[in-house]
Amino acid sequence: MLVSRGPRRAALTAAACAALLLAGCGSDGEGEAAQPQPTQVRLYGTDGNMQNSFAAEFDQQTGLLKGMKGTTPLTxxxxxxxERLRKLNSKLSDYLYSAESYDAVAISALAAQLAGSTDSAEIAKQIIGVTTGGERCDSIAACLRLARNGTDIAYRGVSLSRGGFTDIGEPSTASYATLHFGSDEQLDDGKTEFLGAGDESSASVKRPPAGKKQTKAIEESSGAPLKLGGLLPRTGDLALAYPPMAAGVALAISELNGAGGVLGEDVAWVDGDDGTNPNTAKATVAKHVDAGVHVIIGAGASGISRAVLPDVVAAGLVLFSPSNTDAGLSTIDDKGLYFRTAPSDILQGRALADMILRDGPRRIALVARKDSYGEGLQGNVRAELERAGHGSEQVRLFSYDPPPNPDSPPVNFAAGAQEIKQFGADAVLIIGFGESSKVIEALATAGVSLRE
Structure with missing residues (x-):
């Protein structure tokens, strides 16, 4: 709301009130001054909280998600x-990163088949090439048949449907969805829109080592069975994303083994939790090393992958995440052993900024959990908003410390909520996981008027 400044503004206001006296300008009809209406604030979210299961994180207040909008990597x-996923988990309510999890397992297995070995270093050499250059195949069974003959393939699965991997082992293209929570606090599929991002021309053109045709001798020397180890968020702040990811993994392994397995043996899955916690994840990695795992699927959160990657690299294993989006992971020193099917947040930052700006906000608050995912995406969104002309007076950054352990006190964002209210934000982006529900509750408690 604009503040009156100078005699001319006051005179105009008085004249307007005189002209509208019968309508009660400046009065509630009983002689008292009308109170200004609070600014209506629109909420925005990201892949960490734009899920149906997010509503269950609100144990004190309900109705706060109505009208919340956000983006997520989604094909x-x-x-x-x-339907194939639901046969494995009939209670599945979200599909976030299910496709990326399915493809991470499929690509890892196909790489091992082409390498003719379960040696992690040999698998790593084949992973990018599995997605580029060769004969296109779009199902696990079809790709396995080609790979067993040593044929160079270009896998096109569920999430990886357009371009292959770049030279650094991540998707060259991505698909994003704009999601909306309806009046029932569930995502309204009728309002979901998809948009593409990235550039197919950035896919790698390097040729991988020649694939090995499967023979009895290859089978016997390969070290099969291929062992994949889980490092997914079964517990912790990102646990709400676990069911679809677990379903995607289980479906891929079922279809791999249904198609005859890899190198003459069924693919083995060694379960493991990352806990959305570095200490839990490191302990799981150590167990996988002891168990002889060849490829680790995970971690769920980018910050957790950063924490465990030195341990994984030291052990000479492959770390393949279906959900890491931290742009900084593109340049991390991984010795060629880190891959992901999720796109970089550089792309999501553009999609988020575009969605927010289309609603025409005046003041924007960007709230992020303090980790590489939250602060990285926050920085990307801010940069895109600045390019569009929204400077520091219009954009404010806020952050919070996520609980270090499941039994830690919940997020306390009371002070930040008051600052956002005083700032007069009419748009608030919240970058976080399940714990970010406490940020929204704090905004409501502070009297911020959330727009439905």
Missing amino acids: PLSDDFK
Whole structure:
């Protein structure tokens, strides 16, 4: 709301009130001055909280998600793929990163098949090439048949449907969805829109080592069975994303083994939790090393992958995440052993900024959890907003410390909520996981008027 300044503004206001006296300008009808209406604030979210299961994180207040909008890396999923997932988990309510998890497992297995070995270093040499250059195949069974003959393939699965991997082992293209929470605090599929990002021309053109045709001798010397170890967020702040990721992994392994397995043996899955916690994740990695795992699927959160990557590299294993989006991971020193099917947050930052700006906000608050994911994406969104002309007076950054352990006190964002209210934000982006529900509750408690 504009503040009156100078005699001319006051005169105009008085004249307007005189002209509208019968309508009660400046009065509530009983002689008292009308109170200004609070600014309506629109909430925005990201892949860490734009899920149906997020509503269950609110144990004190309800109705706060109505109208919240956000973006997430998401490919339009076929009814057939969803049905195959639901056969493994009939209670599945979200599909976030299910496709990326499925593809991470499939690519790892196909790489081992082409390498003719379960040696992690040999698998790593094949992973990028599995997605580029060769004969296109779009199912696990079809790709396995080609790989067993040593044929160079270009895998096109569920999430990886357009371009292959770049030279640094991540998708060259991505698909994003704009999501909306409806009046029932569940995502309204009828309002979901998809948009593409990235550039197919950035996919790698390097040729991988020649694939090895499967023979009895190769089978016997390969070290099969291929062992994949889980490092997914079964517990912790990101646990709400675990069911679809676990379903995607389970489906891929089922279909790999249903198609005859890899190198003459069924693929083995060694379960493991990252806990959305560095200490839990490091302990799981150590167990996988002892168990002889060849490829670790995870971690869920980017910050957790950063924490465990030195341990994984020291052990000479592959770390393949279906959900890491931290842009900084693109340049991390990984010795060629880190890969991801999730796109970089540089792309999501553009999609988020575009969505927010289309609503025409005046003042924008960007709230992020303090880790590489939260602060990295926050920085990317801020940069995009600045390019659009929204400077420091219009954009404010806020952050919070996520609980270090499940039994730690919940997030206390009371002070930050008051600052956002005083700033007069009419748009608030919240970058976090399940714990970010406490940020929204704090905004409501502070009297911030959340727009439905």
